Amino acid sequence: MLKPFLIAKxxxxxxxxxxAVDRVSFSIRKGEIFGxxxxxxxxxxxxxxxxxxxxxxxxxDVIIGGYSIRRNPDAVRRLIGVCPQELAxxxxxxxxxxxxxxxxxxxxxxxxxxxxxxxxxxxxxLTGRAKGRVDKFSGGMKRRVNLAVSLMGHPKLLFMDEPTxxxxxxxxxxxxxxxxxxxxxxxxxxxxxHYMEEANRLCDRVAIIDAGRIIAMDTPxxxxxxxxxxxxxxxxxxxxxxxxxxxxx
Amino acid sequence: xxHIWFIMIKDLKLFSKDRMALFFFILFPFIFxxxxxxIMGDLGAEDQRLTLNVTSLEEEGxxxxxxxxxxxxxxxxxxxxxxxIISWDVDYDEAHQAVEDGELxxxxxxxxxxxxxxxxxxxxxxxxxxxxxxxxxxxALSGLAHSIATRVNSQWVAASATIELLxxxxxxxxxDSEAIEEVMEGILSGQNVSEGQSxxxxxxxxxxxVEPVNAANFIIPGYLVMFVFFAAALGAxxxxxxRQNHTLERLLASSVRRWSILGGVFAGTAAKGVVQITxxxxxxxxxxGIDLGVSPAAVVILSVLMVVVSAAFAIMLAxxxxxxxxxxSLAVLAALILxxxxxxxxxxxxxxxxxxFLAKLTPHGWAMIGFNKLMLFGAEFGDVxxxxxxxxxxxVVFAVIGIWRFRTxxx
Ligand SMILES: Nc1ncnc2c1ncn2[C@@H]1O[C@H](COP(=O)(O)OP(=O)(O)OP(=O)(O)O)[C@@H](O)[C@H]1O
Ligand SMILES: [Mg+2]
Numbered sequence: 085m086l087k088p089f090l091i092a093k094x095x096x097x098x099x100x101x102x103x104a105v106d107r108v109s110f111s112i113r114k115g116e117i118f119g120x121x122x123x124x125x126x127x128x129x130x131x132x133x134x135x136x137x138x139x140x141x142x143x144x145d146v147i148i149g150g151y152s153i154r155r156n157p158d159a160v161r162r163l164i165g166v167c168p169q170e171l172a173x174x175x176x177x178x179x180x181x182x183x184x185x186x187x188x189x190x191x192x193x194x195x196x197x198x199x200x201x202x203x204x205x206x207x208x209x210l211t212g213r214a215k216g217r218v219d220k221f222s223g224g225m226k227r228r229v230n231l232a233v234s235l236m237g238h239p240k241l242l243f244m245d246e247p248t249x250x251x252x253x254x255x256x257x258x259x260x261x262x263x264x265x266x267x268x269x270x271x272x273x274x275x276x277x278h279y280m281e282e283a284n285r286l287c288d289r290v291a292i293i294d295a296g297r298i299i300a301m302d303t304p305x306x307x308x309x310x311x312x313x314x315x316x317x318x319x320x321x322x323x324x325x326x327x328x329x330x331x332x333x
Numbered sequence: 334x335x336h337i338w339f340i341m342i343k344d345l346k347l348f349s350k351d352r353m354a355l356f357f358f359i360l361f362p363f364i365f366x367x368x369x370x371x372i373m374g375d376l377g378a379e380d381q382r383l384t385l386n387v388t389s390l391e392e393e394g395x396x397x398x399x400x401x402x403x404x405x406x407x408x409x410x411x412x413x414x415x416x417x418i419i420s421w422d423v424d425y426d427e428a429h430q431a432v433e434d435g436e437l438x439x440x441x442x443x444x445x446x447x448x449x450x451x452x453x454x455x456x457x458x459x460x461x462x463x464x465x466x467x468x469x470x471x472x473a474l475s476g477l478a479h480s481i482a483t484r485v486n487s488q489w490v491a492a493s494a495t496i497e498l499l500x501x502x503x504x505x506x507x508x509d510s511e512a513i514e515e516v517m518e519g520i521l522s523g524q525n526v527s528e529g530q531s532x533x534x535x536x537x538x539x540x541x542x543v544e545p546v547n548a549a550n551f552i553i554p555g556y557l558v559m560f561v562f563f564a565a566a567l568g569a570x571x572x573x574x575x576r577q578n579h580t581l582e583r584l585l586a587s588s589v590r591r592w593s594i595l596g597g598v599f600a601g602t603a604a605k606g607v608v609q610i611t612x613x614x615x616x617x618x619x620x621x622g623i624d625l626g627v628s629p630a631a632v633v634i635l636s637v638l639m640v641v642v643s644a645a646f647a648i649m650l651a652x653x654x655x656x657x658x659x660x661x662s663l664a665v666l667a668a669l670i671l672x673x674x675x676x677x678x679x680x681x682x683x684x685x686x687x688x689x690f691l692a693k694l695t696p697h698g699w700a701m702i703g704f705n706k707l708m709l710f711g712a713e714f715g716d717v718x719x720x721x722x723x724x725x726x727x728x729v730v731f732a733v734i735g736i737w738r739f740r741t742x743x744x
Contacts, residue, residue, distance in 0.1 A: 137585070166582075172578060174347060176347050177343070185339065185343050189336060189587045189589050190587045
């Protein structure tokens, strides 16, 4: 049994007395794809922002690769890559310029940044558009650039916040394939989504989060088995059973 | 440190892709300058020009009388726009009282021993009596006193040399003190002793002449200050945009320090400002024939400091606002309020003293006082050190507020 690579302990975060993250604890093992599943406003992004040291929790701590986000955020930042829910790109610059710039920001040398940028673009299937300005790209292509950027500097742990929202099936499949390839290389991934079938397909384990709280956590198979024969129920049904609500209203 | 550099380069790259921004930075200012040189050309002819009062304690016939006669304004209508009136107050006590009463801004006084001091090389002192409220009069009088002193000095050397030459050539009798004095006075007052002595003519200029002032000497610095600030303040948008584009979050999660991000934006904004002032001065000199005064270095340093203040203001603004729209409109608002307040649109020294006081609450005001001193009143480097230090002070305050606010601001 592998030691957990990430341990989140009793995280709390409120915005003006409204609890966005409430008593959240979980751990992710090395090489695992861990899904955080929940409806809009459940607290997925807030959790990721805490884990990625951008937002300080009101209470609790996170240990990543042995380092605390509170006491040693810089060491944590060297281990992680973040693919934010919103595009975080300079749209007036080309795809390759974005990748090289962020590569240099994570401390790569000029030639390393260049080489990695080329490799990442290949991985997400955008080699032909390397020099194109991002603002001329389709939504799906932008998302792929967004993902490519988060892989600069060989992170050990990747946070992906709803990377497939609102994009064409072609780009979506491309992203799935990228994730599978990353998993084969041993990358640890935290993946948030509100598409249940996506979590079912990709994730080794999932946590279902609602109103800031984790209400269930297990393998997709085990979760489905809780409410019936796993081949007949979906994670959607699990969510409905647990909360009395549909996931997407 | 490396981060600052890459962020700056990235900002400049983004800037170069933005044609509109380029236009606003470089071309737009000149459209303004050209339009306003026409308007200001006439404005300067109004009677609201600065008056410089001069008096002498010497006996009539001293050199000071010749100097004052030479520089005194005889016909106001021939003055160039912006050129001050030089008025001769014959009665020292009366003039001094007028300064005390605040009726006059200041007074340049030639001492009793002026002529002796020069002839005997024992040195002499020009005094500027000044009403502390009248900063511009003071600056102008100091500049005038300075230029008289340096010119008399250099001409004194030239005159001595000439006389020695004349003696050596046997053209002048060294024992004939009257003849020597005549030659001397001729040189110092700027009159040719006689024709044919071209060596002397070259060495003699009329003493203390105030150079005719080119309206562009005022207009160019005014618009430089205004547009440098304007453009830099818009740099506040860059940080706000990083925030709204979520690239700020990405930078922070990749262990880029907050101060590096501010530093990068500051450096990028400042680099654009330096390009801007370079264009301003080059075009100003080549196309408008402006004169940087006796200390071009001071003009350059003052311009760079204005860039630094403006970039620091951008950082402060960026740390204080949330949206790009409010960053943009606050930048425009600040630029449009501070420019006239700080004397970018009209000379500060023609304004009532309460407006001159308000000007000093703005970095623009201090920059303009400095530029006016240097480019209109012949001040030297040392005379504008205060202005430079005040600008630096503004920059430090802005930057500290910006850094302090940005340290804790949400992403
Ligand atoms: N900076 C903030 N200020 C105030 N409230 C916030 C802030 N960020 C998040 N919230 C609130 O916290 C709650 C959780 O938001 P969060 O973005 O984490 O949800 P999410 O699960 O990512 O949702 P979505 O699927 O829509 O992305 C929401 O109610 C949201 O309004
Ligand atoms: Mg979210």
